[in-house]
Amino acid sequence: xxxxxxxxxxxxxxxxxxxxxxxxxxxxxxxxxxxxxxxxxxxxxxxxxxxxxxxxxxxxxxxxxxxxxxxxxxxxxxxxxxxxxxxxxxxxxxxxxxxxxxxxxxxxxxxxxxxxxxxxxxxxxxxxxxxxxxxxxxxxxxxxxxxxxxxxxxxxxxxxxxxxxxxxxxxxxxxxxxxxxxxxxxxxxxxxxxxxxxxxxxxxxxxxxxxxxxxxxxxxxxxxxxxxxxxxxxxxxxxxxxxxxxxxxxxxxxxxxxxxxxxxxxxxxxxxxxxxxxxxxxxxxxxxxxxxxxxxxxxxxxxxxxxxxxxxxxxxxxxxxxxxxxx
Amino acid sequence: xxxxxxxxxxxxxxxxxxxxxxxxxxxxxxxxxxxxxxxxxxxxxxxxxxxxxxxxxxxxxxxxxxxxxxxxxxxxxxxxxxxxxxxxxxxxxxxxxxxxxxxxxxxxxxxxxxxxxxxxxxxxxxxxxxxxxxxxxxxxxxxxxxxxxxxxxxxxxxxxxxxxxxxxxxxxxxxxxxxxxxxxxxxxxxxxxxxxxxxxxxxxxxxxxxxxxxxxxxxxxxxxxxxxxxxxxxxxxxxxxxxxxxxxxxxxxxxxxxxxxxxxxxxxxxxxxxxxxxxxxxxxxxxxxxxxxxxxxxxxxxxxxxxxxxxxxxxxxxxxxxxxxxxxxxxxxxxxxxxxxxxxxxxxxxxxxxxxxxxxxxxxxxxxxxxxxxxxxxxxxxxxxxxxxxxxxxxxxxxxxxxxxxxxxxxxxxxxxxxxxxxxxxxxxxxxxxxxxxxxxxxxxxxxxxxxxxxxxxxxxxxxxxxxxxxxxxxxxxxxxxxxxxxxxxxxxxxxxxxxxxxxxxxxxxxxxxxxxxxxxxxxxxxxxxxxxxxxxxxxxxxxxxxxxxxxxxxxxxxx
Numbered sequence: 080x081x082x083x084x085x086x087x088x089x090x091x092x093x094x095x096x097x098x099x100x101x102x103x104x105x106x107x108x109x110x111x112x113x114x115x116x117x118x119x120x121x122x123x124x125x126x127x128x129x130x131x132x133x134x135x136x137x138x139x140x141x142x143x144x145x146x147x148x149x150x151x152x153x154x155x156x157x158x159x160x161x162x163x164x165x166x167x168x169x170x171x172x173x174x175x176x177x178x179x180x181x182x183x184x185x186x187x188x189x190x191x192x193x194x195x196x197x198x199x200x201x202x203x204x205x206x207x208x209x210x211x212x213x214x215x216x217x218x219x220x221x222x223x224x225x226x227x228x229x230x231x232x233x234x235x236x237x238x239x240x241x242x243x244x245x246x247x248x249x250x251x252x253x254x255x256x257x258x259x260x261x262x263x264x265x266x267x268x269x270x271x272x273x274x275x276x277x278x279x280x281x282x283x284x285x286x287x288x289x290x291x292x293x294x295x296x297x298x299x300x301x302x303x304x305x306x307x308x309x310x311x312x313x314x315x316x317x318x319x320x321x322x323x324x325x326x327x328x329x330x331x332x333x334x335x336x337x338x339x340x341x342x343x344x345x346x347x348x349x350x351x352x353x354x355x356x357x358x359x360x361x362x363x364x365x366x367x368x369x370x371x372x373x374x375x376x377x378x379x380x381x382x383x384x385x386x387x388x389x390x391x392x393x394x395x396x397x398x399x400x401x402x403x404x405x406x
Numbered sequence: 407x408x409x410x411x412x413x414x415x416x417x418x419x420x421x422x423x424x425x426x427x428x429x430x431x432x433x434x435x436x437x438x439x440x441x442x443x444x445x446x447x448x449x450x451x452x453x454x455x456x457x458x459x460x461x462x463x464x465x466x467x468x469x470x471x472x473x474x475x476x477x478x479x480x481x482x483x484x485x486x487x488x489x490x491x492x493x494x495x496x497x498x499x500x501x502x503x504x505x506x507x508x509x510x511x512x513x514x515x516x517x518x519x520x521x522x523x524x525x526x527x528x529x530x531x532x533x534x535x536x537x538x539x540x541x542x543x544x545x546x547x548x549x550x551x552x553x554x555x556x557x558x559x560x561x562x563x564x565x566x567x568x569x570x571x572x573x574x575x576x577x578x579x580x581x582x583x584x585x586x587x588x589x590x591x592x593x594x595x596x597x598x599x600x601x602x603x604x605x606x607x608x609x610x611x612x613x614x615x616x617x618x619x620x621x622x623x624x625x626x627x628x629x630x631x632x633x634x635x636x637x638x639x640x641x642x643x644x645x646x647x648x649x650x651x652x653x654x655x656x657x658x659x660x661x662x663x664x665x666x667x668x669x670x671x672x673x674x675x676x677x678x679x680x681x682x683x684x685x686x687x688x689x690x691x692x693x694x695x696x697x698x699x700x701x702x703x704x705x706x707x708x709x710x711x712x713x714x715x716x717x718x719x720x721x722x723x724x725x726x727x728x729x730x731x732x733x734x735x736x737x738x739x740x741x742x743x744x745x746x747x748x749x750x751x752x753x754x755x756x757x758x759x760x761x762x763x764x765x766x767x768x769x770x771x772x773x774x775x776x777x778x779x780x781x782x783x784x785x786x787x788x789x790x791x792x793x794x795x796x797x798x799x800x801x802x803x804x805x806x807x808x809x810x811x812x813x814x815x816x817x818x819x820x821x822x823x824x825x826x827x828x829x830x831x832x833x834x835x836x837x838x839x840x841x842x843x844x845x846x847x848x849x850x851x852x853x854x855x856x857x858x859x860x861x862x863x864x865x866x867x868x869x870x871x872x873x874x875x876x877x878x879x880x881x882x883x884x885x886x887x888x889x890x891x892x893x894x895x896x897x898x899x900x901x902x903x904x905x906x907x908x909x910x911x912x913x914x915x916x917x918x919x920x921x922x923x924x925x926x927x928x929x930x931x932x933x934x935x936x937x938x939x940x941x942x943x944x945x946x947x948x949x950x951x952x953x954x955x956x957x958x959x960x961x962x963x964x965x966x
Contacts, residue, residue: 097787101787105782117774123755124757127752127753135952136756139750140693145694149743165728168727221564222720255869261484266480267867
């Protein structure tokens with residue numbers, strides 16, 4: 080039910096009722112304090128109105144018990160607000176394991192979104208209802224922000240970083256999404272619609288048109304075009320580590336630390352190869368900064384991801400140690 | 407010292423010689439080192455920038471009457487809100503109360519002849535003008551469309567507007583803040599009159615002391631940050647742009663390290679004004695003097711460690727977000743302490759309806775709403791939804807306009823008789839105060855709802871379902887605009903035609919009210935000696951109030 084002027088947007092994700100309940104609690108506390116202060120000010124204003132121009136007030140200098148009371152009581156109320164809010168946020172920042180991953184690229188002034196099967200959309204996002212969805216966000220130029228008010232979620236899209244956000248849509252329908260971080264001239268029109276569909280409708284929608292290029296295939300093509308294959312040979316005998324079984328595993332680095340090979344790690348390894356050197360290898364890889372687009376990095380990542388279940392070459396056991404195989 | 411009993415109306419005469427007629431001619435103003443004249447120079451210049459920022463605000467509100475945008479292109483709209491922010495924040499709000507009222511009053515309030523470094527004081531005004539000239543040059547030659555926050559890489563690489571002169575202007579302007587802060591700190595430490603102990607200082611002085619600390623410690627950081635952004639723009643040095651190996655998030659850390667404390671630069675002096683007005687017009691000592699003084703310092707200190715609450719959704723680590731959220735909630739406590747103490751001061755007072763008191767009470771209400779809505783944004787779970795929406799706009803306008811500007815206007819009215827020697831028309835002034843209060847709430851309250859509905863900020867067009875609230879807001883803004891024009895007109899009128907005020911028209915207890923209105927260039931005929939506590943009406947028979955008993959020394963605060 081959408082009235083002419085609603086007081087809150089539709090509740091269409093798992094986070095929406097959580098945020099709205101917390102708002103109601105905070106509103107109750109804050110309205111109580113605001114009303115109490117306003118009532119006191121207005122009451123005193125009339126009750127202690129100056130009766131004679133030469134009157135003075137009763138000299139009262141303070142009261143330590145009152146001071147302590149109005150420091151301690153708000154402190155505990157504040158702790159409750161802080162804790163409740165932090166719980167929602169921590170949950171929001173910790174993505175569950177079984178997500179439908181969608182890549183989102185923001186650029187002045189449009190959104191490019193890509194389904195797991197490679198189907199691309201512009202300023203439109205189709206997702207199935209009641210399924211955890213993770214958006215992996217990258218920017219080609221300035222900072223943007225992907226915001227869906229009906230889901231009560233948003234996240235900045237920062238050039239040079241991968242950010243992720245997740246939500247579980249709970250109600251089929253069409254919902255506005257916005258760019259919410261000011262990004263230049265046409266910031267106000269950099270938005271679109273999220274369409275939440277029943278699972279079978281979503282499947283139908285996915286198969287309805289041909290997927291415009293499988294990202295894994297595109298990535299495999301780039302793998303040879305960019306000559307990655309000359310060093311990163313599948314058998315691990317090249318100058319660089321093999322991709323087999325790398326994605327999602329823990330990688331030992333030359334400095335003795337380990338890192339999980341996730342999307343951000345792969346992106347960094349392409350753009351700044353010397354940032355993290357895999358143990359047992361020499362830093363000879365050139366940077367591909369400026370040579371590959373964000374789209375191409377996504378394709379390469381998809382290709383590397385598709386090799387996650389291939390057994391890593393035995394010889395390079397020092398380089399990649401299969402961990403969970405799943406993040 | 408001459409006493410100042412309440413005098414029958416019309417019985418006052420202007421003093422024969424005072425700072426306004428001590429010397430004449432344009433040179434005597436442009437080369438003055440008198441803190442009072444410098445304050446007036448600042449008054450004229452900040453009013454000029456307030457007017458410019460106000461014109462931009464009016465155009466913004468007219469544009470937003472229709473969902474598609476009524477008036478200008480998106481590009482122009484972006485320039486309007488950016489220039490509104492830059493003019494209002496850097497050239498009006500930050501200098502307004504400190505450089506005008508603080509400059510005029512702090513030396514008189516502590517019984518000094520001038521600030522510690524009068525020439526630096528004049529220099530700070532010229533530095534301000536130079537910075538202002540660069541920014542006006544930027545406005546006039548292409549404008550500025552980066553948002554007042556100058557987020558990189560938009561500002562350093564992608565914007566096609568006149569970013570470089572604006573950045574240079576704000577960089578230069580920062581030095582005027584530093585000089586003012588330095589001057590206040592040294593003046594307050596070294597130039598207090600005999601008997602003016604720390605715990606007898608008016609709370610206005612305490613809040614300016616806290617503000618000055620932020621000026622001196624925070625301003626260099628924004629200067630460096632904008633300089634780096636400017637270098638990246640001019641010479642493509644990679645600090646913030648990932649294409650050059652920089653990190654855009656670094657800019658935000660540096661920017662907010664200053665710009666969050668800058669919020670307290672804007673609100674602390676206004677709190678100081680309210681702490682003067684409330685006891686004066688309730689005619690009783692302020693409730694919890696020590697707690698109000700300590701809370702100013704508390705706000706200044708905690709205010710330095712909350713900056714990353716502007717960045718909860720940039721991808722910062724969860725641990726860091728949780729820590730900064732907690733610290734942000736913590737800063738609410740000293741703010742709440744002030745509100746509770748002001749309210750309690752009214753209890754059993756003798757309260758008058760004079761204009762400054764109307765502003766004072768309005769401030770308490772609006773600041774309470776502004777402060778409480780700050781809790782919603784400090785709250786991590788809610789900030790996910792509210793960040794970068796109109797809720798944020800409404801929240802900080804309640805603090806900046808409802809708080810800082812209401813405090814500024816209240817202070818201007820309260821000390822107008824001291825500054826000019828004349829009274830403003832009381833009835834008109836009360837009407838203006840009420841018009842401002844109504845117009846303000848009508849403008850900004852709907853924006854809280856707009857924000858919760860998800861309307862993003864900095865949009866030149868918006869979905870049609872948000873129109874009703876936007877029209878309400880624009881209607882409020884036109885009332886608000888009228889409310890600002892009224893004081894500009896009647897205050898100017900009263901400088902020549904207002905009733906002569908006399909030394910202490912309210913009467914009030916501060917040292918500034920024991921000297922002539924307007925004061926001599928040297929402020930006092932002879933060095934004053936303070937033997938009373940702040941806001942003590944009871945032991946001050948010379949004020950001519952009933953119920954006052956004779957002076958007795960009360961060494962409750964004995965560090966003199």
